[in-house]
Amino acid sequence: MPGRSATRPAGVPAESGRGDGFRLALTTFTTVPVRPGRIDRATAGTAMALAPLVGVLLGAVLGAVLLGLAALAPPLVAAGLTVGVAALVTRGLHLDGLADTVDALGSYRRGSAALEIMKKPDVGPFGVVALVVVLLLQTATLAELAGRSWPATLAAVVAGTAAGRLGVTLACRRGVPAARPDGMGALVAGTVGPVAPVVGTLAVALAATPAVPGRPWQGPLAVLAALVVATGLLRHLVRRLGGITGDVLGAMVEVVTTLVYLGFVLSG
Template structure:
């Protein structure tokens, strides 16, 4: 298969996995999955640019808190709410103190338990509050903050799909993408996202990159815990990683803002 075609398959899979954009799917295999997960931060950056534009436009017409709420809601809409669903399912499973198959069975249930509800409320509140603060900054800083946070969230997925991390199930998204991302893609992605975050904190060029690195470090620790409890990663774990890393980057950007 030509290199251009293989890259296109990875791009299409990345876009359709992380957004609702109705692209025609191409070849779906582990090679395409690896390229898609490596490209995930780029898709996140594009999504962040759109959300940042909406935040700034809405903030010009309404109070910052309203603009932030609209932006958070649109972000959920553009991702089908899958990442939020994954967060709730993962927290419910880990909060049950069960392991292996028993915990995975909890993740498969369609209802949301109390741990999941609390996680959703806290994450959505923190994201909204942070975006409201970002909306009060200069437009380059606000836009850079949203772009960097969205890109970092998807970079967290690439980290979760790094080589050596197993899948919890023999089927599903986790089985397709687990262990497909190599170290070069992770290093390049981390440097790129850190650079995107530099303008997000005016006067403190170190704060954005530090927020990205710190959020990823926390994600690695949480992923290790999830792997020990579940036996590997699942699609829900990947979705939870997106929301956790995104939220932590937002918090890192607005601390002492």
């Protein structure tokens, strides 16, 4: 829980800690009904480091859904339904975080004043526009990707979904503070060491290689470009809010995923 030491409790083996971390990652990023097990900052760090792996698994499911629907319906319809499935299996939490974060940025307020806007249950005009633009872009890009060969389509969805979760790994690295003393941000902020983001970036970039047929270098380039933009956005959010929150992590997921899909389409 927030405020606990990141040191593993005595008597708890490393294997148990990794298992708890993976279960926490599943319950954080999907609706898979598993018991989260022990929850503390050490477990949270493992969960955030494993976020891209959960993205790979989720992306494989969404890629299969897109390909299956595209065989039965027009690509745009298949893409729209796939975006709906993605929101369903993540409880829409990342989209909610995106809307709240953009509302805070649009208010031009800083610190606690901006955080208060993020806590409000309603969605403001900036948040609504952000949701519409992101959902339209995801639907349009997935419709385009659905028209490619099935290995390229599957690779694109897997890499894009994993990259979105890699954005969370980057946001939780050491040195990035929490905006509040409690909540999701306080639990996960600064819990990821320097190795996990590097390994995750290399793995996701490699997974993106087949996403652009005939141009294997452009898939990894799209992933790296999206992560660079996300890093700049994260720095701006930390300056404005004082650190990260759960909403910021949700925004990172949606922004990076959308940018990677867009990069794959523009590279094709």
